[in-house]
């Protein structure tokens with residue numbers, strides 16, 4: 001048997017960590033078993049489906065290299081085909097037309113609630129027959145078995161059983177002729193010969209309904225694995241409309257795809273205490289049984305930690321390529337006589353994302369006369385600051401050995417000799433050199449900027465203070 005899994009998103013929002021976890025686990029399970037991973041776009045809901053979200057699905061999966069072997073199949077292109085099968089089901093008596101209008105359904109619902117029963121459809125159109133000659137509008141419902149039970153062995157949760165008496169006669173075709181989600185899924189899973197359905201636990205209630213349809217169509221029942229939810233740090237379910245959980249937001253912020261995948265893998269699956277998994281390791285070690293039943297909580301700090309790890313593991317050329325992309329995006333010139341390779345090597349161990357690394361490195365590439373001082377700069381424009389900077393300037397001017405320790409010692413000595421705290425010495429130098437109060441170590445800034453640029457920027461700032469004091 002060829003193992004076949006599928007990822008079947010509806011293009012009604014941007015893919016988030018929960019969606020991608022479903023995709024990753026389905027992809028891994030197919031890979032592990034030399035199987036086939038199918039991509040299907042469930043876009044029968046015309047109002048909510050948007051092409052921008054379909055693009056987001058492709059872009060996200062491609063970026064993460066979750067390549068599909070078959071598809072993408074679009075449900076919206078198969079409407080006629082589904083309708084033919086529904087016609088067949090009508091003929092066979094597996095389905096029937098329901099003519100109940102909204103008022104009738106509402107009254108039915110109220111009555112059921114009053115009788116303390118589940119507010120479900122009472123099946124009153126079941127026996128009208130297909131020849132019932134009415135010009136009224138209708139929907140088509142599946143004739144769900146009335147008695148007995150329907151059960152399945154969920155790979156993660158074990159046996160799950162429903163009484164048929166709890167299940168509605170599901171609408172499989174709407175009044176406008178469009179077949180519904182639960183029906184299309186079944187047909188597509190049969191057509192694609194899906195063997196393992198891995199999806200969110202929000203579909204557990206759909207599974208018995210889908211199994212009943214599979215049964216009347218005499219199709220093989222696939223295996224199911226329902227994943228628990230991924231919640232954001234406020235313990236709320238992820239929303240497809242929340243940009244902070246949109247995967248591509250993390251691409252923009254400079255996360256690496258391998259880090260994202262590693263993080264998502266561990267969001268609900270474990271292999272002892274192991275945290276870091278290369279893609280081949282994931283494929284080798286992944287299994288459905290070790291997926292947790294409890295919900296998982298998104299933890300940004302852990303993602304940052306993993307991203308930092310992968311950044312440091314990556315080839316420097318790969319990092320450089322990405323950094324250069326940020327240069328371009330920010331209209332920064334990378335040829336100002338600074339050694340970019342050296343800067344990357346130095347700052348990479350302190351960076352959590354590529355954006356983060358770029359922010360550190362970009363200080364050095366600001367044009368000397370384009371430094372932007374903070375809004376509260378006036379607090380620093382005084383004789384004390386002027387004095388500190390003039391001393392620093394003169395010390396750097398005569399400095400011969402250009403090394404990190406010597407530079408640091410110079411600054412420490414100035415602090416001692418003026419009896420001013422190191423922090424208060426460093427702030428004006430930082431402002432002069434990069435326009436910031438907080439940042440990387442001051443000796444690193446001076447060292448990497450180089451003597452000439454450092455002196456030039458300090459001199460500029462001295463002039464600026466003098467003007468403001470005069």
Ligand code: GLU
Pocket residue numbers: 008009010042185198199200203
């Ligand atoms: N289209 C459904 C969703 O986005 C998934 C259906 C399925 O996996 O069966 O939630």
Ligand code: ZN
Pocket residue numbers: 097098099100123124125
């Ligand atoms: Zn009816």
